[in-house]
Amino acid sequence: MALSTHTTTTGFLLPSIHSAPPFFTQQVHAASLSTATEHWIQIILKYARHRKLFTIKVQDCEAPGNDWDEVLRNERINRKLLPSYLSYILGQMVSQKLAAYDPPKQDRSVLIYWRLPEEWAEVLHEWATSTGQLNTILTFYEITDPPVESPLSGIPVTLLRQAISILSKTNRAQIIGIAEGEGVRFFPSMGKS
Known part of the structure; x- marks a missing residue:
């Protein structure tokens, strides 16, 4: 079978x-492993952005029928990514700061940074500004599950906290304790110096 692109x-x-059988096997030769792993990382990041997926787990390559099936398997060539190789790929993503183990202190599940936390901070502040939310206290729920779909819909609270923390360092946001738990207030950007 000739190598060809495929639309899922x-x-x-x-x-x-993705249609090359060796691509699904952790290569022994260092250069081949490095090249294949970089391709896997790019596929995972692009697919996560395409589907708005924020997590991937090692077990996603073991059981069919999950959100990652069409990437971690290729039924046309009867191949699937093995858990040990996916674990290695996730470790490489974490070391490159393209993902973080979530929850911490384990190595089987990661939060994927298809946008880096710094990029999410800018998206968050732009959303708050464009929707008239400056100087208003919002709950995390109002941000992650707004009545109107937004670029922040479904963002994990862990990632939201990271973005707010980045904005706090530039005085563009502040976490505030409220009756429902925690909220955030956004402030206008100061002029560029």
């Missing part, structure tokens, strides 16, 4: 390397 049922275009 969700409309994601898999690169031709």
